[in-house]
Amino acid sequence: MSVIPPRAPDVEEASLYASHQKVYPRAVQGVVRRVKWAALILLLGLYYLVPWLRWDRGPNAPDQAVLVDMGHARLFFFWFELWPQEIYFLTGVLVLCAIGLFAVTSLFGRVWCGFTCPQTVWTDLFMWVERRIEGDRNARIKLDHGPRDRAWWRAKVIKHGAWLAIAMATGGAWIMYFNDTPSTSWAMLTGQASLTVYGFFALFTATTYVLAGAAREQVCTYMCPWPRFQGAMLDENSLVVTYRDWRGEPRGKPTDPDAGDCVDCKACVHVCPTGIDIRDGQQLECIGCGLCVDACDDVMKRLNRPTGLVAFETLKNLAASEAATKGMAPGPARLERGMSVRVAQKIIRPRMLVYVGVLGAAILLMMGAWLMRQTLTLTVLRDRAPLYVQLADGGVRNAYTLKLANKLRGELALSLVLEGPQGLRLLVQDAGLDAQGRPVLTTREDGITQWRALITAPEGLRLRGSTAITFRLLDAQGTSVARQSSVFLGPER
Amino acid sequence: MPTKIEKDSITGQMTTGHEWDGIKELNTPMPRWWLYTFYACIGFALVWVVLYPALPITGATGLLGWTARGALPAQQAAERARIEPMLARLRAATPEQIAADPELRGFALAGGRVAFANNCAGCHGAGGQGAVGGFPSLADDDWIYGGSFEAIQHTIRHGVRANESDEQRGIAMPAFQATGMLNATQVSDTAEFVLSLSGRSTDAAAATRGEALYAENCASCHAERGEGNRELGAPRLNDRIWLYGGDKAAVMRSIAYSRAGVMPSWQGRLDPAMINMLTIYVHALGGGE
Ligand code: SF4
Ligand code: SF4
Numbered sequence: 137m138s139v140i141p142p143r144a145p146d147v148e149e150a151s152l153y154a155s156h157q158k159v160y161p162r163a164v165q166g167v168v169r170r171v172k173w174a175a176l177i178l179l180l181g182l183y184y185l186v187p188w189l190r191w192d193r194g195p196n197a198p199d200q201a202v203l204v205d206m207g208h209a210r211l212f213f214f215w216f217e218l219w220p221q222e223i224y225f226l227t228g229v230l231v232l233c234a235i236g237l238f239a240v241t242s243l244f245g246r247v248w249c250g251f252t253c254p255q256t257v258w259t260d261l262f263m264w265v266e267r268r269i270e271g272d273r274n275a276r277i278k279l280d281h282g283p284r285d286r287a288w289w290r291a292k293v294i295k296h297g298a299w300l301a302i303a304m305a306t307g308g309a310w311i312m313y314f315n316d317t318p319s320t321s322w323a324m325l326t327g328q329a330s331l332t333v334y335g336f337f338a339l340f341t342a343t344t345y346v347l348a349g350a351a352r353e354q355v356c357t358y359m360c361p362w363p364r365f366q367g368a369m370l371d372e373n374s375l376v377v378t379y380r381d382w383r384g385e386p387r388g389k390p391t392d393p394d395a396g397d398c399v400d401c402k403a404c405v406h407v408c409p410t411g412i413d414i415r416d417g418q419q420l421e422c423i424g425c426g427l428c429v430d431a432c433d434d435v436m437k438r439l440n441r442p443t444g445l446v447a448f449e450t451l452k453n454l455a456a457s458e459a460a461t462k463g464m465a466p467g468p469a470r471l472e473r474g475m476s477v478r479v480a481q482k483i484i485r486p487r488m489l490v491y492v493g494v495l496g497a498a499i500l501l502m503m504g505a506w507l508m509r510q511t512l513t514l515t516v517l518r519d520r521a522p523l524y525v526q527l528a529d530g531g532v533r534n535a536y537t538l539k540l541a542n543k544l545r546g547e548l549a550l551s552l553v554l555e556g557p558q559g560l561r562l563l564v565q566d567a568g569l570d571a572q573g574r575p576v577l578t579t580r581e582d583g584i585t586q587w588r589a590l591i592t593a594p595e596g597l598r599l600r601g602s603t604a605i606t607f608r609l610l611d612a613q614g615t616s617v618a619r620q621s622s623v624f625l626g627p628e629r
Numbered sequence: 630m631p632t633k634i635e636k637d638s639i640t641g642q643m644t645t646g647h648e649w650d651g652i653k654e655l656n657t658p659m660p661r662w663w664l665y666t667f668y669a670c671i672g673f674a675l676v677w678v679v680l681y682p683a684l685p686i687t688g689a690t691g692l693l694g695w696t697a698r699g700a701l702p703a704q705q706a707a708e709r710a711r712i713e714p715m716l717a718r719l720r721a722a723t724p725e726q727i728a729a730d731p732e733l734r735g736f737a738l739a740g741g742r743v744a745f746a747n748n749c750a751g752c753h754g755a756g757g758q759g760a761v762g763g764f765p766s767l768a769d770d771d772w773i774y775g776g777s778f779e780a781i782q783h784t785i786r787h788g789v790r791a792n793e794s795d796e797q798r799g800i801a802m803p804a805f806q807a808t809g810m811l812n813a814t815q816v817s818d819t820a821e822f823v824l825s826l827s828g829r830s831t832d833a834a835a836a837t838r839g840e841a842l843y844a845e846n847c848a849s850c851h852a853e854r855g856e857g858n859r860e861l862g863a864p865r866l867n868d869r870i871w872l873y874g875g876d877k878a879a880v881m882r883s884i885a886y887s888r889a890g891v892m893p894s895w896q897g898r899l900d901p902a903m904i905n906m907l908t909i910y911v912h913a914l915g916g917g918e
Contacts, residue, residue: 152645154658354660521756525915528771528868535768565913566734590916 158280159353159411161263162273162403166430175251176260184305187312193217194545197582204314217582219543222509228502235498239491241369243483245376245448246424249362255355256423258306258348259409262299269295273406299349300341307340353410357421364420372452373482377424379404379415379446382458382474386466390439396466397445403435404428404446414446442471453478512548512579514618515539516607524625530595532626538564538587538607540618542579549578550617554591556605556624561592577609591624599626719902724778727909734909741910744903748895749911757914761874763890768915771870774798775859776918782908788894789862797894799862805846806885813885815842820880823847826855826867829875847884 189201191214198205203212211218211226218225237248249256270276270291279288311333312320323329324337347355356363370376379398388395398415405413407428410421414428426448433443457474464470519535527533542548551574554562564575565588579585589607593599602623609618634646637655647654677683681691690696715736719727727733746755752764759766765773774784787794790801805811811819822839824830844853851857855866864872873879873888895904 152656152658153661153664155661354662358660358663519756521754522758522766522768525758525766525768525770526869527769528865528870530869533769563916565916566731588913 156354157411159409160273160276160406161409161411161427162406162431163267164407164427164430164434166427166433168426168430172251172260172425172427176257179252179257180261184309187309187317194581196580197545198316200316202313203316206314217543219541225502225505228498228505232495232498232502235491235495238369239488239495241366242371242374242487242491243481245370245374246363246366246422249356249366249423250425253423255347255360256409256425258302258344259352261302262348262352263409265298265302266295269298296349299345303341303345303348304337306344307337307342310340311337353421353423356410356423363423371485371487372455373450373485375448375450375481376418377414377422377426377429377446378449378451378454379417380444380449380454380457380474381415381417382454382461383471384415384445394466397436397441397471399435399439401435403431407431418451450481452482510618511543512609512618513541513543514607514609514620515541516620516622518622518625524627526627527592531592531597532599533590533592534624536589536591536607536622538577538589539584540577540579540587540609541584542581545581547579547581548611549576550609550611551575552577552589553608553610554605555608557593557597557599557603559594559597560605560624561594563590563592564588565590593624593626599624601626601628716900716902719905720900722905724782724905724908724912727905728778728912737906737909738913740903741906741908741913744899744907745910748899749907752892757911761871763873763888765872765890766870766915767911769870770915770918771865771868772915772918773857773859773862773864773872776912776915778908778912778917780859781911781917782904784892785904785907785911786894786896789892790889791891791893793894794896798892799889801889802850802863802883802887803846804885804887807887810846811842811884815839816881816884817877819843819847819884820877823855823866823880823884824875824877827869827875 186202187200190199191201191212193199193212197210197217198212200212201214203210205212209220211223216225240247266276270279279291282288308321308324311324314336315333320329320333324333329337351359384396384398386394386396387398387400390399402413404415405411405428407430408414408422409425409427410423412419412421414422428446429448432446436443436445456477456479460477461470461474464473515538517537517539519537523534525533525535538552540550551570551572552562552564552567553574554560562575564577567575567577567587570576575589577585577587591605602625604621605624606619606621608616611617634656635644636642637644637653640655643656645654645656679691680693680695682689682696683691715733718733719737719740722730722733727737745753745757749757753759753767754764757767759768765771770776772780774780774789783796784798787796787798789798791797803810805819806813806816818835818839819842820839821830821832821835822837822843825833825836825839830836850861850863851866852863857863857865864870869875871879872890873883895907899907
């Protein structure tokens with residue numbers, strides 16, 4: 137970089153940074169839009185209502201169907217209850233979601249982005265509010281470019297107020313997934329909630345407001361990693377939003393006999409929430425929301441032309457139609473020819489088999505793990521300082537900490553038996569004894585109890601080095617319900 | 630090599646003017662707010678460095694004067710206030726009452742573990758295992774001054790030969806050879822007898838000779854058959870636990886030059902609640918008496 141070369145005078149200086157171009161998406165009606173409304177109502181409904189669902193969990197656990205209980209380190213999901221050491225189930229669910237997302241994307245393109253992604257859903261809702269208050273595309277452009285008069289202030293204050301209200305409802309609902317909903321809602325309303333609660337409430341309100349109100353399509357384009365690598369899931373058999381250029385080109389007036397079907401009305405561009413032109417082909421910015429499909433179909437219907445100039449289409453079919461109509465003049469013959477070579481989407485392909493296979497294996501694995509999940513576990517920790525204790529009469533004693541985790545409702549009284557060399561004496565501090573003189577460990581309901589056990593090898597037993605022993609818990613019927621092996625240590629010589 | 634900025638004919642986009650091996654880079658501009666976010670982060674970092682201790686220089690505290698260490702006393706005070714009601718209950722209760730109340734007992738065990746690690750583990754070991762050479766194990770079933778709650782608490786409160794409390798434990802054992810009370814052969818014979826008390830003597834004749842010497846010099850404290858005496862803190866000699874080592878050389882050394890362990894008195898140093906917690910913890914360690 138020693139010499140700065142002269143630049144061509146006709147080329148303007150290119151900046152590495154561009155100022156943000158505001159997008160003014162227009163309202164649109166149609167099939168896709170109706171599906172999107174339905175998805176929006178369903179998803180937001182679930183989001184806001186689920187924390188209110190009650191679930192009877194007994195006296196010592198919160199009666200909420202879905203709850204991440206940080207304080208007690210529990211995750212409740214309807215009939216599932218996860219303890220911290222089982223958090224891998226959550227990892228498993230996330231893995232399932234990821235593979236499911238891969239499979240769906242490879243079949244139907246970016247349906248996640250376009251229809252269900254929270255960023256899309258809330259942005260959609262915010263845009264709807266914006267439209268109700270400031271009017272549709274043209275009205276909004278006019279408002280923003282017009283004077284800062286009363287009408288402008290009125291519209292902006294109402295809009296931002298409404299946005300803030302939605303953002304607060306969103307932030308508030310998020311808190312309820314981590315706290316008991318009725319009591320926490322009340323506490324928040326009456327100013328009694330903790331600073332942490334208000335802090336997170338403010339945080340999630342702010343992020344909703346900024347992301348759905350201001351950042352919008354920029355989140356998808358610049359922040360979200362998914363668009364960057366979802367291309368790896370797509371192939372020529374995936375359904376993606378495409379412009380059938382073989383049919384639309386060359387663009388021209390509706391009256392022009394030499395023009396294709398695209399009348400260059402830019403309806404598809406104006407409705408696009410990311411502000412792109414789908415006629416330029418596949419683009420990173422396109423979230424696959426399909427609103428341009430609705431917009432163009434509307435135009436085509438009004439022109440009495442077949443719909444589907446912009447459509448959900450596989451790239452394979454697009455290429456096939458393109459090849460079949462090469463060199464043909466615009467008109468009904470070209471259209472018919474192009475559509476006739478299309479084939480049904482190929483669903484079963486190696487990639488899908490791999491996804492479905494992995495998905496199935498993961499589901500089986502998770503189900504197996506869940507079925508084998510222990511609801512009662514005994515953990516034995518050997519005292520290590522000292523490894524063993526020399527007793528006055530020549531015996532040797534080891535100490536153990538027993539942890540008994542009961543993941544179910546109800547308390548249990550279990551007898552502890554020791555399996556190992558005959559003659560070992562077992563004492564559990566603070567434990568009662570059953571009829572046979574065995575220590576009885578009582579469990580708390582849905583909790584952990586801890587006991588200290590002392591095992592003594594009397595002088596005559598002379599256990600040297602390490603000896604395997606096993607703790608076993610028996611229920612009232614004498615059935616073994618939990619076991620844990622450990623060792624008994626004595627002097628080496 | 631920089632080349633000229635030009636329009637790329639295929640994409641219609643401008644290039645950055647960078648070229649590597651014939652490959653030119655397209656200029657795909659970042660949004661400007663992204664740049665501003667970056668600047669804001671730099672600004673934030675600068676403010677942080679000025680206000681908080683961010684520089685790796687000793688004594689550089691930042692304009693606010695805040696340090697993690699400086700904030701510690703307030704956090705400790707808050708934590709203390711949080712557990713104070715529990716400590717008050719522990720202070721008011723006797724060890725027996727604490728042991729009978731599962732909630733208090735659990736708290737005492739947890740607190741006692743920490744107090745033990747902070748104050749006692751230096752001599753008695755992390756798990757109370759002690760060490761040969763005068764640091765008694767607290768995890769065994771041999772209690773020199775008794776293993777009841779009361780006895781343990783008394784030892785903790787008043788210490789052993791620390792000359793800090795009138796009620797301290799322990800009296801001194803004479804140094805029999807150093808003071809000329811016994812000669813070397815007599816010390817050896819006495820040691821043989823002491824070993825015979827736990828069945829480990831290898832020289833019956835010497836042990837027999839030592840028996841009379843023991844009765845005359847040692848039995849007043851360690852009792853006739855080496856049962857020891859808790860009042861005086863004279864350890865049992867007829868068991869398998871040897872505070873200063875149980876081989877003949879160690880026993881001879883004990884007789885010839887005497888032994889005397891020292892433990893500070895913790896009364897006045899530790900909160901009564903903490904002494905109660907330690908009592909419960911130490912009692913549980915060795916199973917108590
Ligand atoms: S809406 Fe349809 S006709 Fe209008 S510009 Fe877009 S593709 Fe062309
Ligand atoms: S190009 Fe069409 S499908 Fe893609 S984001 Fe825009 S409107 Fe949605």
